[in-house]
Amino acid sequence: MTKEPVAVVGIGQTKHVAARRDVSIAGLVREAARRALDDAHLAWADIDAVVIGKAPDFFEGVMMPELYLADALGAVGKPMLRVHTAGSVGGSTALVAANLVAARVHRTVLTLAFEKQSESNAMWGLSLPIPFQQPLLAGAGGFFAPHVRAYMRRTGAPDTIGSLVAYKDRRNALKNPYAHLHEADLTLEKVQASPMLWDPIRYSETCPSSDGACAMVLTDRTGAARAPHPPAWVHGGAMRSEPTLFAGKDFVSPQAGKDCAADVYHQAGITDPRREIDAVEMYVPFSWYEPMWLENLGFADEGEGWKLTESGLTELDGGLPVNPSGGVLSTNPIGASGMIRFAEAALQVRGRAGEHQVDGARRALGHAYGGGAQFFAMWLVGAEPPAR
Numbered sequence: 001m002t003k004e005p006v007a008v009v010g011i012g013q014t015k016h017v018a019a020r021r022d023v024s025i026a027g028l029v030r031e032a033a034r035r036a037l038d039d040a041h042l043a044w045a046d047i048d049a050v051v052i053g054k055a056p057d058f059f060e061g062v063m064m065p066e067l068y069l070a071d072a073l074g075a076v077g078k079p080m081l082r083v084h085t086a087g088s089v090g091g092s093t094a095l096v097a098a099n100l101v102a103a104r105v106h107r108t109v110l111t112l113a114f115e116k117q118s119e120s121n122a123m124w125g126l127s128l129p130i131p132f133q134q135p136l137l138a139g140a141g142g143f144f145a146p147h148v149r150a151y152m153r154r155t156g157a158p159d160t161i162g163s164l165v166a167y168k169d170r171r172n173a174l175k176n177p178y179a180h181l182h183e184a185d186l187t188l189e190k191v192q193a194s195p196m197l198w199d200p201i202r203y204s205e206t207c208p209s210s211d212g213a214c215a216m217v218l219t220d221r222t223g224a225a226r227a228p229h230p231p232a233w234v235h236g237g238a239m240r241s242e243p244t245l246f247a248g249k250d251f252v253s254p255q256a257g258k259d260c261a262a263d264v265y266h267q268a269g270i271t272d273p274r275r276e277i278d279a280v281e282m283y284v285p286f287s288w289y290e291p292m293w294l295e296n297l298g299f300a301d302e303g304e305g306w307k308l309t310e311s312g313l314t315e316l317d318g319g320l321p322v323n324p325s326g327g328v329l330s331t332n333p334i335g336a337s338g339m340i341r342f343a344e345a346a347l348q349v350r351g352r353a354g355e356h357q358v359d360g361a362r363r364a365l366g367h368a369y370g371g372g373a374q375f376f377a378m379w380l381v382g383a384e385p386p387a388r
């Protein structure tokens with residue numbers, strides 16, 4: 001039996017900020033969900049199931065928050081499911097929801113991901129005291145900085161690349177009203193002069209810690225036909241995982257990421273991603289991950305990703321715009337960040353991205369990764385229904 005085509009008919013985000021002190025976690029998720037329903041012109045009663053995701057409970061210090069969120073998300077009396085794959089969870093959550101529609105288990109599913117990091121401290125939440133480990137592994141930046149160094153050494157990339165990415169993404173964020181950081185007076189020189197946090201990652205080359213939520217309404221062909229705005233259609237979606245550490249693990253370009261991208265392209269009939277994909281929302285928490293993922297996702301040959309960044313190809317008006325929304329570098333409510341990438345890709349092909357719209361975007365890739373670069377989730381969405 002063929003799969004049911006899956007359409008994204010509703011998208012909602014909160015305005016991401018350092019601290020949403022005016023709402024509880026329940027209030028935060030409800031705000032995003034309400035906006036997604038409004039976009040789809042649907043009511044809570046139209047939703048058959050809810051799939052929710054967030055990163056580790058350690059981030060807010062609230063154990064299993066989903067246990068009390070059913071009411072806020074209109075899920076009382078309906079199936080509700082939580083997904084967890086660390087930082088990639090927003091992407092995996094959307095894929096689990098999409099698969100429920102594709103398998104005809106449910107017709108219309110609300111999917112949502114969130115993080116309210118102001119209620120904890122992600123840096124120290126991510127510095128787990130594992131016995132016999134070197135003690136200076138401070139936060140995600142401390143973990144990923146050596147892999148960035150390895151990339152620079154392997155490729156000979158000049159040390160200006162990271163600042164070019166950061167400057168681009170922060171300027172794109174100025175066009176996105178939901179982005180956390182709006183630094184109108186930032187210059188490339190200021191990025192390059194910002195304090196070094198985790199060598200070679202500077203303050204302006206790292207993501208902030210954000211409070212935020214993102215929600216989407218996914219539905220079948222019948223639901224899409226009733227939608228008030230053009231839907232985004234899922235052409236391919238995949239997840240892959242690998243352990244944090246194993247002999248031969250390539251931290252610069254993990255095999256699981258390559259395999260995940262290849263699977264998505266195969267499902268979507270993409271043979272030349274650089275030319276066939278119009279916009280990419282890629283999970284870049286530290287700026288150097290843009291050239292690294294350009295290679296991992298098959299947009300550039302190994303060792304060449306930084307050249308695409310340097311050439312301006314990934315700018316909003318370039319041939320392959322990367323993170324038109326401002327990306328994770330401008331907004332990082334960790335659990336929600338993967339879903340924001342998926343949602344922003346969908347906004348692009350729906351033609352509803354506002355000021356950060358990529359002209360004529362017909363196919364876009366949403367990408368998420370998490371853990372020790374070990375969980376990957378991606379989807380490719382299009383303006384037209386899938387041909388097969």
Ligand SMILES: CC(=O)SCCNC(=O)CCNC(=O)[C@H](O)C(C)(C)COP(=O)(O)OP(=O)(O)OC[C@H]1O[C@@H](n2cnc3c(N)ncnc32)[C@H](O)[C@@H]1OP(=O)(O)O
Pocket residue numbers: 017018019087088122123139140141180181203204205206207208209285332334337369370371
């Ligand atoms: C899979 C993954 O997602 S891996 C990534 C996981 N996430 C991280 O590692 C988070 C990395 N970031 C951090 O740890 C912190 O944001 C730091 C260290 C960069 C800054 O720490 P703090 O100064 O304590 O940040 P805090 O959240 O209190 O924010 C203070 C102000 O600085 C701003 N800010 C925070 N980070 C940044 C940044 N990188 N660049 C510019 N401004 C920033 C905030 O918006 C806030 O401004 P506001 O008061 O006007 O809203």
